Amino acid sequence: MTDVLHRPDQTRRRPDARSIERVRGARIARARRRLLTLGAIAAAIVLVVAVSLMVGHTFYTPAEVWGVILGRDVPGASFTVGELRLPRVVLAVVCGASFGLGGVTFQTMLRNPLASPDIIGISSGASAAAAFGIVVLGLDGGQVSIFAIVAGLLVAFAIYLLSFRGGVSGTRLILIGIGVAAVLDALTNYVLQRAAQWELETAMRWLTGSLNGSSWSDALPALIALAVAGPVLIMCARDLGMLRLGDDTAAALGVRTEAVRILLIVAAVALIAFATSAAGPIAFVAFLSGPIAARIVGPHGSPLIPAALVGALLVVVADLIGQFVFGTRYPVGVVTGALGAPYLIYLIIRSNRTGASL
Amino acid sequence: MTESHTLHAAELSVGYRDRRVISSLDLAVQPGRVTAIVGANACGKSTLLRALSRLLSPQEGRVVLDGRQVHRMPAKQLARTLGLLPQSPIAPDGITVSDLVGRGRNPHRRALSRWSYEDDEAVASALEATGTLELADRAIDELSGGQRQKVWIAMVLAQHTDLLLLDEPTTFLDVAHQIEVLDLLADLNRDRGTTIVMVLHDLNLAARYADHLVAMAGGAIEVEGHPDDVLTVETVRTVFGLESRIITDPASGRPLMLPLGRHHTMPA
Numbered sequence: 001m002t003d004v005l006h007r008p009d010q011t012r013r014r015p016d017a018r019s020i021e022r023v024r025g026a027r028i029a030r031a032r033r034r035l036l037t038l039g040a041i042a043a044a045i046v047l048v049v050a051v052s053l054m055v056g057h058t059f060y061t062p063a064e065v066w067g068v069i070l071g072r073d074v075p076g077a078s079f080t081v082g083e084l085r086l087p088r089v090v091l092a093v094v095c096g097a098s099f100g101l102g103g104v105t106f107q108t109m110l111r112n113p114l115a116s117p118d119i120i121g122i123s124s125g126a127s128a129a130a131a132f133g134i135v136v137l138g139l140d141g142g143q144v145s146i147f148a149i150v151a152g153l154l155v156a157f158a159i160y161l162l163s164f165r166g167g168v169s170g171t172r173l174i175l176i177g178i179g180v181a182a183v184l185d186a187l188t189n190y191v192l193q194r195a196a197q198w199e200l201e202t203a204m205r206w207l208t209g210s211l212n213g214s215s216w217s218d219a220l221p222a223l224i225a226l227a228v229a230g231p232v233l234i235m236c237a238r239d240l241g242m243l244r245l246g247d248d249t250a251a252a253l254g255v256r257t258e259a260v261r262i263l264l265i266v267a268a269v270a271l272i273a274f275a276t277s278a279a280g281p282i283a284f285v286a287f288l289s290g291p292i293a294a295r296i297v298g299p300h301g302s303p304l305i306p307a308a309l310v311g312a313l314l315v316v317v318a319d320l321i322g323q324f325v326f327g328t329r330y331p332v333g334v335v336t337g338a339l340g341a342p343y344l345i346y347l348i349i350r351s352n353r354t355g356a357s358l
Numbered sequence: 359m360t361e362s363h364t365l366h367a368a369e370l371s372v373g374y375r376d377r378r379v380i381s382s383l384d385l386a387v388q389p390g391r392v393t394a395i396v397g398a399n400a401c402g403k404s405t406l407l408r409a410l411s412r413l414l415s416p417q418e419g420r421v422v423l424d425g426r427q428v429h430r431m432p433a434k435q436l437a438r439t440l441g442l443l444p445q446s447p448i449a450p451d452g453i454t455v456s457d458l459v460g461r462g463r464n465p466h467r468r469a470l471s472r473w474s475y476e477d478d479e480a481v482a483s484a485l486e487a488t489g490t491l492e493l494a495d496r497a498i499d500e501l502s503g504g505q506r507q508k509v510w511i512a513m514v515l516a517q518h519t520d521l522l523l524l525d526e527p528t529t530f531l532d533v534a535h536q537i538e539v540l541d542l543l544a545d546l547n548r549d550r551g552t553t554i555v556m557v558l559h560d561l562n563l564a565a566r567y568a569d570h571l572v573a574m575a576g577g578a579i580e581v582e583g584h585p586d587d588v589l590t591v592e593t594v595r596t597v598f599g600l601e602s603r604i605i606t607d608p609a610s611g612r613p614l615m616l617p618l619g620r621h622h623t624m625p626a
Binding site for chain 2 (some may be wrong): 019246248249254255256300
């Protein structure tokens with residue numbers, strides 16, 4: 001069999017069966033490892049969600065919680081679990097997944113972990129618009145979401161234009177985005193100052209993100225956005241992976257880079273904006289999910305689903321910690337912010353040390 | 359096979375915004391042969407390659423593959439016939455050699471289709487052809503420059519195109535790896551009949567490996583033809599502004615250019 005190797009014209013056409021087996025085996029092993037890891041993260045989400053539904057002011061048994069989920073009438077639990085805890089935890093999962101997807105899409109597309117929507121001002125834009133819409137214009141849920149998504153797209157478009165000099169460099173886009181984010185955060189602060197009668201809770205939501213007081217009417221639009229934009233992103237997953245090779249290489253391999261990029265931006269901004277208008281810009285979830293997922297799952301395959309799962313887990317865990325670990329109920333964004341800030345500092349230090357362009 | 363594919367540029371003008379790099383250029387790529395494009399820095403040779411592979415749209419004129427304008431062909435269909443290795447492709451952090459080479463299969467895969475046995479076969483074949491099978495499970499970042507370049511070439515081989523364009527495939531490589539990469543491309547041309555068009559920095563290597571040499575200056579083709587006819591003292595003078603002597607390369611029988619300078623002149 002090995003003598004095939006010595007006839008070049010044959011090996012060019014048909015590779016040795018063992019070579020194929022080797023390539024194939026390694027690929028299947030990678031896919032299996034990935035599936036196992038993703039399954040483990042999903043299981044962890046289910047576990048934390050279950051705990052979140054059981055614990056609180058009153059403890060409910062798994063049987064009672066399950067009864068509520070099945071739609072049975074369980075005294076006490078039907079309201080507390082069905083109307084308070086369930087929408088809250090559903091919103092936590094949906095927002096986490098949305099931020100994770102939106103964040104990793106931008107990070108991958110721009111090939112830079114700092115190019116996350118919550119760093120470059122897109123979340124700030126959605127948040128400022130949502131705060132303005134609610135506090136000043138008095139809009140309701142659905143209108144706020146539309147307002148937030150338009151603002152998010154406008155910000156994305158603005159930073160793209162501002163950083164365009166015959167092509168977009170990642171570093172310039174990030175620095176401009178950070179500046180834009182600062183302006184928009186100031187705007188949010190200003191709007192909230194104006195609404196003095198509004199409670200602190202509301203202010204915190206638009207500044208750091210909070211799930212306190214979430215209802216089904218908050219969760220539903222975000223859930224629908226995830227159900228629509230999520231699959232759109234997944235459909236583009238392979239093209240997104242190709243963009244990591246650089247635009248030229250991706251285009252040479254048959255990717256319609258400009259069309260794909262626009263689709264990715266619109267879908268990612270929609271996810272970020274809907275999640276933000278439901279729970280505020282939960283600090284650093286978009287920024288953290290992708291890199292944590294890459295650390296756990298590895299660099300192979302699409303980063304989208306891993307980041308969505310990690311984002312969801314991050315938010316449900318952070319919300320559980322925020323609610324019960326300290327004496328008072330902290331907004332979830334305070335906890336994720338405390339996790340994200342050190343990582344941001346680490347990234348900046350590392351990029352300075354290696355002399356990389358951010 | 360590849361003899362049937364024709365690629366040519368007609369009255370092609372390309373550039374970036376208002377700056378025109380190439381004006382009204384005509385070039386017919388010779389099917390089944392190796393073409394090398396040489397010229398001084400900023401003479402438009404990379405721009406020409408980018409226009410041929412439709413990374414740049416022509417401002418005027420057209421690039422035609424088998425009678426169809428490349429800028430009007432569906433992206434994947436073009437990518438099944440015409441491959442391009444850019445000058446500095448980006449390797450995503452941490453991915454393995456076989457994963458990267460597998461990316462070359464993209465134009466052959468439908469959206470959402472599963473990875474097929476044929477894809478595995480193409481990857482294995484490309485790894486064997488480039489001598490990188492042993493590296494299959496290594497991360498790209500761990501490889502030397504020479505190994506990495508062979509892996510990139512494996513990626514475009516997995517693409518199974520009859521035409522292959524390469525932008526300075528030997529830059530940043532030491533001389534041994536330069537020869538190795540060029541030998542690999544010569545094998546590919548000889549064994550599979552792949553048409554190769556490459557931009558090369560080194561005139562002597564270009565003359566040695568190319569069947570057809572294109573010398574560019576100022577965004578136009580100065581002279582093209584067999585290396586014996588193209589690589590002359592006059593060409594080197596007009597294209598590079600350099601005085602030289604041309605001797606015969608004893609290894610290939612092709613012309614070999616010896617650069618002269620203020621400190622090394624040679625009586626004619």
